[in-house]
Amino acid sequence: MTRQGKASVFSIRRGDAGRPGRRAALFALALAIGLPAGAQDAPSPAASMAGQEQGPPDPAADLTLRRNSTRSELDALSRTITLSQERADALTATIAEIDKSNEALRVAIVDSARKRQELEQQIVDGEKKLSDLRTKEDTVRRSLRSRRGVLAEVLAALQRMGRNPPPAILVTPEDALASVRSAILLGAVVPGLRKETENLVADLKALADIRAGIDKQREDLTAAMTANVEEERRMAMLVAEKEKLRQTSAGELAAEQRKAQELAAQATNLQGLIGSLESQIASVRDAAEAARAQEEERRRMSEAEREAARELARSAVPDKNRIAPAYVFSELRNKLAYPAAGSLLRKFGDADGTGHSLQGIMLETNPGALVTAPSDGWIVYAGNFRSYGQMIILNPGDGYHVVLSGMEKVSVQPGQFVVAGEPLATMGAKRVASAAALALETDRPTLYIEFRKDGKPVDSRPWWTAAEVGKARNDT
Template sequence: MSEIGRTRASILRGCGIAAVAFVLSLSAARAENTLDMAPDPDQSRAEYEQVSKDITLSSERLAKLAADIATIKKDHASITAALIQSAMTEQKLGQDIEDIGAKLEGLKGEEQKIRASLAARRDVLAEVLGALQRMGLNPPPAILVKPEDALSSVRSAILLGAVVPELRQQTEILLADLKEQSRVTASIEAERTRLTAAVGEQTAEKKRLSMLLEAKQKLEADTQTALAAEKQRSQALAAKAGSLKELIASLEADKERKAADAAKAAEQKPADADKVSAQPELASLPVPEANQLAAAAPFSALQGQIALPVIGKIKRRYGADDGNGAVMLGDMVATQSGAIVTAPADGNVLYAGPFRSYGQLLILNAGDGYHVVLAGMSRISVASGQSVLAGEPVGAMGEARVASTSASKNGNATPELYVEFRKDGKPVDPTPWWADRFSGRT
């Protein structure tokens, strides 16, 4: 074979490689709907919702959880400590899930860019490959068969020599893109596996929390009558209050009145009666003093140290437009379905229950003239009059389809927790109190 013939054969072999690569790129692009929309920021949470629906705990796992609960000493301090530790574990898993979701979105963004790159070169490569295919179907004659065709062969070789280097470069880019796409796809599957495992662990921890709460409720059976009376009284005050400010003021006034009555009654009792009745009175307290920190720091000193009461992202901040023509008086945190809500600081439960448009409302008296307001939960696990420690579970968010949610672009609904801090009855910006990870500060 002549030199020109060998050159042409080599060129056509190179063109064959390019054609194969191009066909593969078109197949990959078609299979994944190349021109999809940009990744939805709520997609990772929607994926979590789907996985969590599919997770069920085995009977063996449930039995192990029950055995773990049985080994805990049945006193208030032990159960409270176990609740705080379990809530910390659940929230750590929740944060892991958020991080995995963010990584998934980043990988999906890379995948979209690769698909767009493949799609952008589709027309150019199709034209070049079409021309090469036509040449292959009607190739110029070999130079040694008919000498008069030598000029035609040389012209074809010159044309191919000009076209193929560019085509080969495009082919190398294509192959690199396809290899990167395979890597990204494998990474996405690995992150989805991690997500499934984390959701399974979180489901087990939520079950542990519910079992601990049941144990705590049984332990506090003796105080249920007092708690029920307290709840009835606070709900009566809530029915009369026209605003959150009025509710807090009336609850605080009622608390002061009861304290004054108790002090007056104590002054009127004989000394011997005090000794006899001291033990029963202590026994009737909703939460013993041992459950409170001996030297709790004032709330004002906790700036930069408080974690969000629920794992999620602050979507709307204090002072921003609330969407109804007014401004936000607190922060709105978008979170996961069924997320555990914890007390952001030590305090006493001033109110727990439904209140007007707030839905399920929890008000904590954090001392130092501060109150913490939490709204948007589907369930509250504490009662008026109880004391709670920072990190102790106080409630849970609803599922994605229930009240106090916001609709996302993909049609799912994201549960949101409203957090408001008040000082002497007036809302204050909670941002200075959030730990750096949650405040957005660096």
């Protein structure tokens, strides 16, 4: 909006030119509500034409604009946050002191990832709160503009009385609120304006409270972002230490990655890709055989032993040195956390934009969000696949596969065993092409999650905790 368009709501009538009290009051009002004063009276032709073309306000469009504005505000804020040299040195010293065994590093990495995702969820929630506060602020400002004449009359009355006049320049809602209250106490408000003046006081107080809330929310977000930057650095150091322990030679790893990419280029669907990987990539084949052996062992268990395993899944802490999934995947219903902090954007069964139903769920995340393993399992594939973008396929055993896609950077390799909560990838800055041709109302990063049982997609909702299922976007 132009300066000219902004000021038009405070246009001064020609008859007021000789009334300095009212003119000064209008000027003060413009400053109090945060708009420039002294601009031209009429809105620009472009603004008028836009108003005619747009018609009534669109709440959904307004919400999208507000969310985008808040995101831009936080993006600018995040660019100002850096890790001090003192904190970086302290982190380096801390990493130097920890146990460098594979098991200890894995525990430390999972703990760091958990802290990061908690902070990222705080940022997601804080962004929503800030956006809501900005929307409320806009609503109150519109209400104040509708009563600008009342405030101008009250301030002009104080100036005419010459007793306890309003500040020379009102720069905050608090200034205007103090002046209006003074006018009421001094009897400067005529009876006919008293009710309107009381409403004015309520709006000014609400605006002051909202602005205080915005300031507090920005402080909280800054603290969470700063802590997240530090935790991100800590986790990167831990992962680097763990990489030093990897036994697979660089040559073997590169050869398997090339072969996996060749198979991905030849595959026409996910099931075909999984089958070819498990038959032709040695590390993936070994992982699949380990999963099948574990499943066969569980099939031989008695019902009492199966119940003991279910009880273990409900209550026990798994062995940190494990090299196979601690629990039967089908027994983990209502136990899993989302792989990334964010909000549920689309669910299983929703229209996918191609005339079919979505075979997974979609989470909207913040840029750079960490993606972790939702459960223990072996990495079957990690890399690009068709329209999925960067994709990870996890084999948690029990005949299941978990597909994650939409990430920008993956940090695991085929055949690797990971535990629940272990870092797998990070999201990019914007949404990438996915298997679903959805007309989404966001260009924010979007994580696609699909569960498969014996090669067929299944609804993943029964596996997520109730808290996760409730994380839907507030405008969906």
